[in-house]
Amino acid sequence: MDITKFAIPEIIFGRGSMNHAGQCALRLGAKKVFLVSDAGIEHAGWVQRLMDILEKEGIRWIYYPGVTSNPRDFQVEQGAEFYRKNGADVIIAIGGGSALDTAKGIAIIASNGGKIRDYEGANRVHRPLPPMVLITTTAGSGSDISQFCIITDVERGVKMSIITRTLVPNISIVDPLILRTKSKTLIIQSAVDALAHAIESYVSTIASPFTEMHSLKAIDLIIRYLPHAVATQSLDSLEQLSIASVSASMAFSNASLGVEHAIAHSLGGHFDMAHGVIHPILLTGVMRYNIDSAREKLGDIGRVIINKDLGSAEKNALAGIEKLEQFFSSLDVSLRLRDEISEDKKHFLKPICKLAVNDACNLTNPRPASWQELLKICEEVW
């Protein structure tokens, strides 16, 4: 086996684990915390709750609320300026992927200087980042676990993947109680994001025995618990989706992803679409594209999805893809690109695929893909 690396943060998981945030900050030497979140999380009361937890421990904080969904380069750079001006020493972010990625982007610029686009790609951040405690409010993005940070380059209209071990936070807090304030739509989008992470990381060319079992576990839990979580929003099923998301994140952070995420980053950067909206449209198309290069592994995935063994990898793989298509149909999500993008903008797919082919996620797809092949996948799901 080639040399493989596996790095994850310390994880504090469970109902009420958010209460540990203050002690975590103290353990990391916090005197003044830089708190990052967004209006939605504020509105749900979680930011105030976190401030109370910090104050109880006698920790000062400064709050940076400038997070929007699909965070942009200039926002991150403004945030870093704000960080520097206020002399903070530990970053705590609470939110979905956007808030956490904003915090990571701020951490990069605050300690490494320059512009965020200087760090696009793999392993381009050289100086250590401020200590980070990330508290996820979704069960999907995995930003609280991963070495990924996705920031939109406004000028090029592309979501940049910044990937480096340094971006693994010190501590990830996963508190399923927070999920109770989420809409059904967000629960679905987050779970589908975690599912795409699990599937793409499992077939990745750099998957390892340390990532593979996490991928399969996540797939199993999402297929089993998402319908129930959507129907009932029960805490037990939300907790299972949280476990799935942590597992999927441990996997993709260390095994990376594939073509589906490469396209999703470019599509999302251009049309401001959330990952969770794109995956049900693209994922099974990409699985079919990969089948000749990853038959055994897609067979393993199929076996988990259909929960039986049809006797051959090919049969399991195809049955899994079909069941997954039915699974997406049963959710209230778009299944075609045309449901999300108007006909008069279809011509953007070509430049989008030309950008996607250079995304770092493309490097680890089991079947190499040219931009023409990416475009063909997009046209098939138009």
Place this chain on the structure above:
Amino acid sequence: MDITKFAIPEIIFGRGSMNHAGQCALRLGAKKVFLVSDAGIEHAGWVQRLMDILEKEGIRWIYYPGVTSNPRDFQVEQGAEFYRKNGADVIIAIGGGSALDTAKGIAIIASNGGKIRDYEGANRVHRPLPPMVLITTTAGSGSDISQFCIITDVERGVKMSIITRTLVPNISIVDPLILRTKSKTLIIQSAVDALAHAIESYVSTIASPFTEMHSLKAIDLIIRYLPHAVATQSLDSLEQLSIASVSASMAFSNASLGVEHAIAHSLGGHFDMAHGVIHPILLTGVMRYNIDSAREKLGDIGRVIINKDLGSAEKNALAGIEKLEQFFSSLDVSLRLRDEISEDKKHFLKPICKLAVNDACNLTNPRPASWQELLKICEEVW
């Protein structure tokens, strides 16, 4: 689910991963490395190899060779004195559990002062330790991954368990190439140690979804690959045992262990016996002791060991225990305590069990145990 914590080091795994040691030390800010190992590893050439790797990166080092098997309290305290005198800043240890636990013990005293027995038990180390890179030369102890450190208190004749998240090293390097210089006996003892970690952590009262799958994976790999590794010492099977050991270590470090390890610590402390010698004697007896309190989980373990499902947890559990007894019989190991301890010393079992009942591992056993019950287990396997 209760709040659960999961902390592991960054892991660099694979053939030749030892070559990364210098870069790891630099990343942790090393100017002068404190190198810990023992005569056996030196003799096999690995210490010189490591010195060469550090020198290639321009890193100075000071070598502390004072490691013996089952490290004693005074040795650790001497090592800490040597560390302080030499102004080192990063600890790199290469060896089996003894060398790595010595390094951890030195790290505790060097930064926290006092005597090593001051830290016995859970969470008693308060100040941060020097950065540590641990390179394991066995596939078993898991000290390179875990938050455990086992040091013998000479006066009381007991192996103390020191357990704290701070003991998780920064980086664990697992290079299966190193295993090629190991004897068959050591391969068996190490694998059996990992197997005991996997089984006890799986039935632990604080096992979590993040530890359970690692436990089962490790059990599966050890049952499948140990016989082949012993027969052929092929690198492929040694690599699988390394993966098993890493998995078992991630599990037990976060889920802790049980009665079997509690007894093994006290027995080992008194008679200077290696864990790997004790487990084949005690493990299945402890599994039988636990069966009424952990039927489902021992059933899961049984299903993995026998690689089929007999239809009930009870049947799977019992068949698994029987198969495990056959498995141990097929290895060249002692199966009875009387094979290791002479009759005239049998009376020490009583004070040993009275010590064992206070071991931290006893707290997470699925079935509570008094010292009398521990003694009964020991007598049954006499």
